[in-house]
Amino acid sequence: MVYKNFRVNCIVRVALLALTILALFHLIFNLGFHISSILVGVIIIYQIYLLIHYIEKTNRYLTHFLEAIRYADFSRSFQIEGLGSSFDLLKNSFNEVIKDFQKIRSEKEEHFHYLHNVTQHIGTSLIAFKKNGKVEIINNAAKKLFRINNLKNILFLEKFSKELVNVLLTLKSNEKALVKVPIEEELLELSIYTTEFKVRNHIITLVSIQNIQHELEEKEMEAWQKLIRVLTHEIMNSIAPISSLSSTVNLMIKEIKNCVAQEDPDKIETFDDIQNAMLTIHKRSVGLMHFVESYRNLTRIPKPNFKIISVQNIFNNIQTLMEKNIAANDIIFTCSVEPYDLILSVDEELIEQVLINLIKNSIRALENIKDGKIEMKAFLSKQGKSIIQVIDNGLGISKEALDKIFVPFFTTSSKGSGIGLSLSRQIVKLHGGTISVSSRTDEETCFTIKF
Known part of the structure; x- marks a missing residue:
C-alpha cells in the first residue's frame, strides 16, 4: 500500500x-x-x-x-x-x-585561478614560504630571476648566496633590504620586501624580490654624466684662458728676449727661465684640456647604428688590430665562436671599441706574467642570449676594486685614465645589454657581455 x-x-x-x-x-x-x-x-x-x-x-x-x-x-x-x-x-x-555551496566553491576556484594567473604573470618575483622554509608559492618571475624550474625550500637558494637566505629568513614584516647576489657570473642588486600573514595556523612569509641593478646603473651613470658635464665645463672655462694667455705671454717674452739680447746679453738666461716656465704652463694646460676632453666622450657617445653583423667577423677584426700589441707582450691569444655563424644586431665600431678596451685591460693585467693568455669567446646561453667573454689569467681584481671597476675616474693602473670601462658599459647599455666582471686573484678575470 x-x-x-x-x-x-x-x-x-x-x-x-x-x-x-x-x-x-x-x-x-x-x-x-x-x-x-x-x-x-x-x-x-x-x-x-x-x-x-x-x-x-x-x-x-x-x-x-x-x-x-x-x-x-x-x-x-x-x-x-x-x-x-x-x-x-x-x-x-x-x-x-x-x-x-556550489556557487561559493566555484567563486573561490575562480578567485584562486585569477590570483594564480596574476601572481604568475606579474613582473615582480614573488616567493611565499613557511617558517621552516618550505615554499608554498613561487611565480615565473622568481624562477626566471634565479634560473630555476622549481623551488621546494628557501634553503636551496644558499647555492647562490647564504646572505640572501639569511635575509629572507630573518627580515621582519614590512621591512626592506638590499642584497648583492651573483647568478651565472652576473652580480645582481636585489631589493627585498617581506610581509607576513596567517593561513590555517601557519605563518606565511611573502617576499617580493626585484633586480634593480639596471636601474641603479642607469641612475649612477646619469649622475656621473651630470657631474662630468659640470666639471668639464668649469675646468675648460678656467684652463682655456690660461692656455691662451701662456701662449701669448710666451710670444711676448720671445720678442722681448730678442730686443734685450742686443742691449744686455746677461739677462738672456733669466728670460729663458721665464719662457721655459710659460712653455711648461702652456703644455700642462693643453694636456689637461685633452684629458678633460677625453672625459667628455662619456657624455657624447653617438647613437648606435645597428646592423646584422657576424661575430666571427668582429673577432677577426679585433685579432688583426691587436695582433702586434699582443705579440709584443708575448701573450697567447685565442678566439672561439659557437655556433660559428652567430650574429648580432649591433654597431660594429662601438662594439669593437668595447672589446679593444677589454683586451687592453687584459694586456696590462698580464704585464710581468709568464705564459699570459687571453681568450675571447662568443656563445649562446641556456636562455638563448648572445654572450661575449674576454678572459685572462692575469693578476686579477681585488674584491674592493670590483665594485668600482666601472665607475668613471677609477682605475687600478698607474697608466689608466678610468675612462675605458665606464665608456664600455655605456656602449653596451646603448645596445640593450649588460657587462659584468668576475675575478679570482692571481688566477683569472672574466668580463662578460650579454645581449
Whole structure:
C-alpha cells in the first residue's frame, strides 16, 4: 500500500499496529490460540521496526545532507517525492543550500585561478614560504630571476648566496633590504620586501624580490654624466684662458728676449727661465684640456647604428688590430665562436671599441706574467642570449676594486685614465645589454657581455 503523504502514512501504520495488537490480545485471552499469537507478535515487532525506520527517514536525509557538506560533495541533489508539502520544502531547502555551496566553491576556484594567473604573470618575483622554509608559492618571475624550474625550500637558494637566505629568513614584516647576489657570473642588486600573514595556523612569509641593478646603473651613470658635464665645463672655462694667455705671454717674452739680447746679453738666461716656465704652463694646460676632453666622450657617445653583423667577423677584426700589441707582450691569444655563424644586431665600431678596451685591460693585467693568455669567446646561453667573454689569467681584481671597476675616474693602473670601462658599459647599455666582471686573484678575470 502506497500513500502520498507522510502524515497519512504514519497514521495508517500506527492504526495497523494498533489493530494487530488488539488481534494479539484477542487470540491470547478469548480464543487461546497461543501458537498463532506468537506469529502475530513477530508481525507486531516487524511493524514497529518499519514504523521507526520510516519515521527516521528525515534523519537519514539530514545525515546525507551534512555528509555532503562535510566532504564538499556538492554534486548531489536531494529527491524527496511523495511525502507531503513539508518534505518538499525540506528538499528545496537542501538543494538551495547545496547550490549556494556550489556557487561559493566555484567563486573561490575562480578567485584562486585569477590570483594564480596574476601572481604568475606579474613582473615582480614573488616567493611565499613557511617558517621552516618550505615554499608554498613561487611565480615565473622568481624562477626566471634565479634560473630555476622549481623551488621546494628557501634553503636551496644558499647555492647562490647564504646572505640572501639569511635575509629572507630573518627580515621582519614590512621591512626592506638590499642584497648583492651573483647568478651565472652576473652580480645582481636585489631589493627585498617581506610581509607576513596567517593561513590555517601557519605563518606565511611573502617576499617580493626585484633586480634593480639596471636601474641603479642607469641612475649612477646619469649622475656621473651630470657631474662630468659640470666639471668639464668649469675646468675648460678656467684652463682655456690660461692656455691662451701662456701662449701669448710666451710670444711676448720671445720678442722681448730678442730686443734685450742686443742691449744686455746677461739677462738672456733669466728670460729663458721665464719662457721655459710659460712653455711648461702652456703644455700642462693643453694636456689637461685633452684629458678633460677625453672625459667628455662619456657624455657624447653617438647613437648606435645597428646592423646584422657576424661575430666571427668582429673577432677577426679585433685579432688583426691587436695582433702586434699582443705579440709584443708575448701573450697567447685565442678566439672561439659557437655556433660559428652567430650574429648580432649591433654597431660594429662601438662594439669593437668595447672589446679593444677589454683586451687592453687584459694586456696590462698580464704585464710581468709568464705564459699570459687571453681568450675571447662568443656563445649562446641556456636562455638563448648572445654572450661575449674576454678572459685572462692575469693578476686579477681585488674584491674592493670590483665594485668600482666601472665607475668613471677609477682605475687600478698607474697608466689608466678610468675612462675605458665606464665608456664600455655605456656602449653596451646603448645596445640593450649588460657587462659584468668576475675575478679570482692571481688566477683569472672574466668580463662578460650579454645581449
